[in-house]
Amino acid sequence: MKKKDSIIKGIVNSVLPVILAFAFGAIIIAAIGESPLETYGVLIRKSLLTEKGFMNTLHYASPLILTGLAIAITFKANLYNMGVEGQMLLGGFFAGITGAYLNISNPFISKLICFLVAIICGMLFALIPAILKAKCNVNEMVVTLMLNYAVSKTLEFLTTGVFKDKSAGYVATPTIKEDVMFKRFGASRMTMFFVIAMIILVIMYFVMKKSKLGYEITAIGKNPEFAEATGMNVGKKIIIMMLISGALSGIAGAGWMLSDQFKYTLTFSANPGLGWDGMLIALLGGHSPIGILIAAIFYAALKTGSDSINMYTAVPKEIVAIIQGMIILFLAVKFIGDKTSVFGRFKKAKKEDA
């Protein structure tokens, strides 16, 4: 009974912001004289109900699943790795460079090396705040947040300088060799990367729900004193969690590079960025792997759908950005607390008035 209750609360807390955001979007669409129903119809039909649209959605969801997981594993332990974006960029960049310069004929091995390079980059970059946090108790939120800008500017420098592709007409690194890139499935943009993301999702499901590490992460998040008293080396776990988070971010970056981008450009991660989107997805999904999968697909559907809105209706595609922004805003409101029931709260308020 209690468990059922908490699941319902969790769903309400995730779904209500989405509904409110769409309602708000509907008002704006109506205000510019278009039909909200028709617009949303296009959005859903083109992103989820056609084969190509759905596969594109899954393609866009792939890196988001991974960045979402990277955020969730640390947030669950009340550790705030805000550096997923930076770790992902670094992984993507060096995977791209490796893919462009590597001279191995076996496409499988060359892909593997690209991924390994990205994983190492992500982990090393996550290690800095992890060690600072575990050994000197430096606030990881500040360090990871700031390092994002450091990495983004460094990569900008490298792209415009050392690794600039002179033949390209704009700022970009050399293009990855054709056989290193993932092959697309049919007419859609989907590649093997989605399968890899799903495999990692399953692994992370077991890690978070069934493993010793997952148990310890939960314990550290819910009651650090209890975790320490029952023998968990919290400092060591912080480093392990950050390394996993960095590795997942690195894979997200490499996968996005090898499945979609071909080269590192300054808009590699788009706006606001795959890492930031991952944060929203982790929050929407309640830090659970299944929730993250659903949230990532939903979020990617908005992305594919936004192009269709532009094409088939008179509503500008920016409406989707408004909806995304509204979701973030409404997510910040916790509609139902963990312990209070909705009616209990009203009763209390009434009592206080009296």
Added chain:
Amino acid sequence: MNSMIQTVDLTKKFNDFVANDHINLDVKEQEIKCIVGENGAGKSTMMNMLYGLLQPTSGKILIRGKEVTLNSPVDAIANGIGMVHQHFKLVPSLTVYENILLGAEITQKKGGMKTPFIDQKEEIKRVEKLIQENHLELNATDKIEDISVGGRQRVEILKMLYRNVDILILDEPTAVLTPQEVDELIATLKNLKEQGKTIIVITHKLREVMELADSITVIKQGKVVGNVLKKDTSERELAQMMVGRDVVLTVNNERKQQIESEIMYKAENLTTVNDYGKEVVSDMSFEVHKGEILGIAGVEGNGQSELVKLMTGLMESTKGTVFFDGKDITNWWPEKLRKAGIGIIPEDRYAQGLCREMTVSDNCIAGYHGEKDVCKHGLFNKKTINAKRDKYIKEFDIRLGDVNGNIGNLSGGNAQKVIIARELSANPKLLIACQPTRGVDIGSIEFIHKQILKFRDAGNTVILISSELSEIMSLSDRVIVMYKGKISGEVSPKEVSMAAMGLLMAGIGKEEQDHEKER
């Protein structure tokens, strides 16, 4: 003298638990009243009712003979009651005067009009005047984070004085102070009394009571057990009133075999400091033999909690060594201690022993979650974990509504049984049990006591730390008493009188007792 504050049959119930049972308190105008009693006796509940933080179930509060209803601290302050909490509620980055005037800022006035700007000059002037009037050693412009703990306490007192209270309640004011600061505080409070304030102090440190109080009320298990004037009583009498008890526990503690000579656990010169840098455990040395229950008694707050943290790997010693089973285990991690064969029943079960928001089965494996039977290659075996949980529930008679629910839904006694089941089922050689029956119902107390004795009778060793004297006396083979972080005496529970125990707990050692007898 007139009564300043009175309570008539003040009662507070938390569900079935009666925290305050028809308390009749009478504090005279301009006196210092000390309220003494063990932890959990109901002192804080009573004070929280006087300060409006809790509402009484029944009974009345009278101020200067008039009945008042206190729904919040705002009401209490309006009625002239102020409280200084044990844990200060100050903003460290703000200055003394800013803290005092927090929520009551003085704004600048321009041509009779209020502006939203704070008049800092006026604020400093007023606070400095207040400091001078009360002869306190404080600088109004110092930052809180730069001043001593004693200074911070003076700021808390000033905060209340600024709000013109006549009655000042202090909750365990000396708990965090150094001896010098305690002396200063006593002087400050006496001075305030001269200025016409009425002061209520909650404490369990009897020496300070004797220095400070005009009259004393002793509370035990939610009831007033004594009202005495300082001039008519002695530290000894107070100690007896506080610890003397009528509950007789029924466990049969007959030894079946001799205590072995082998030393199982040995601490040498164990010393540590708390977060404030105060030495809380000093040079403690003791040994525990195989098959023995060593009781560690003492009035709470004399270093027992820190000693337990030292012994269970949650705090580091600054000096000293610990041996267990022939190995040096000084400053080992809890994980390593458990592996070495030490079972731990922690002091605060919801902070260190259990995680409320995790399921019963998750809590059943905590601390042992890396053991091979539940965890292979880093993955849990849900079946064996659930089987373990069901076994504990059966063997330890744990009563719960939903086996898959969170541990937070269990009653205190049953939650404690989960810890005991978990720790004893790992077959340790030594059990460190800290307050094993605190806040637990009578039935569970008996069950837990039996389990501890059964464990001992199987040839194992137990270190029992408890502020329940009857528990220590009925279970232990040997008892050491702690006072101010040191051992004030070692006694055999069968031979010692309650009165002598009371003295040891008040820090009056054996030699001093003998000395006094001779006189």
